[in-house]
Amino acid sequence: MEKTEILESAKMRPKIYLFGDSITEESFSDDGWGAALTNHFARTADVVLRGYSGYNTRWAKKVLEKVFPAELNDGVGRAPLAVTVFFGANDACLPDRYAAFQHVPIDEYKQNLTHIVSYLKNRWSSTHIILMTPPPIDEAKRLLHPYNENPSNLPERTNEVAGNYAKACVAVAGECDVPVIDLWTRMQQYDDWRKAYLRDGLHLTRGGNKIVFDQVIGKLGEVGLSLETLPADLPYFNSIDPNDPLKAFEV
Template structure:
């Protein structure tokens, strides 16, 4: 919600430690095809856990690259089938601060930037081939000065500064995407935006002021 009136309802589906294998298993539960209302936009992020270093036990979040690619394709195909108006945005794998990464029980680092970049490029390639919007987190994070130190809380998970970069990039995609209807916040209608006698009284003392589509000064940060 970007001003004082409701423009969107946002449902968050973030599951700690999950990879694309998890997602494929629950697609029909999270996004049932027979739901009475389908989402206008789905933002998908998998890759950070998939790109983890494989463990000799076969356990853990690592997903081989080709399976990861196929899982992304399955996710996109399912989301496309929900509605012709459901838009999709995939976020690619971001970098990590390797200096903070500890080894696993095999004595290997749990994550590497080499793997993160490979999975990021694979995600972007899927988006190009399937004609959907993508956000290159690998590159976006590294544009920030001292990104290794300021963009993470632990070398992997994003800090508030890192999250601001993600938000800015998402808004840039929404602003530039040629979607009809537009999902950029300034182009979206407000809910229940009709004039009302219960609105604030205008300076003439005889009418009211409809605030539904006002853009307040602090909203500039969303532009």
């Protein structure tokens, strides 16, 4: 890399990574929570999508070095401002239902989450890591949206089991001393959560995406990452002197 390229790369906008399963992968769709984050931080940070539909923590642990390759930590670019880690919905698939191949036992789920957090902390000591629990499950609606043959005619997930994984995620956050967003609990504070927040019993409606966005923005603010604390990468239009516009771009 040429010296000028190194200097320019060091000036790149800071980044916020979204690492998770399909609820993260879909977050850049219309009204998605990731797209909303991108819009929110439009002049201050780049939001980078790393969502992988169907993945559990066992698979996420296996691909960490591919998702976050060594060149992201080469001493030139900045460490990410934050990484959201949003897994558990697939780990919580039941071991005796049609999605059993995605199931990860809850003790292993906790170990895998701990490993992911430790990996990211060791890579970037200044990066804020935010864990996110799986959302609640509408079992009746899951029966209407199987993604494989379902001979048992039973949902591949249950809300009770998802809740156990959510509690495990919260416990890992406490043990690792990182922030956590408990979506399983938060969404169920509203009586109409099934219809309002879940379009297929698992993935998010527009309202569900709004809740996730609000929770992420709130948690980022708690760790000091907000529009008030992050500088814009170039001068805002209304700060440019109309009598001497180019002065704003002098280094």
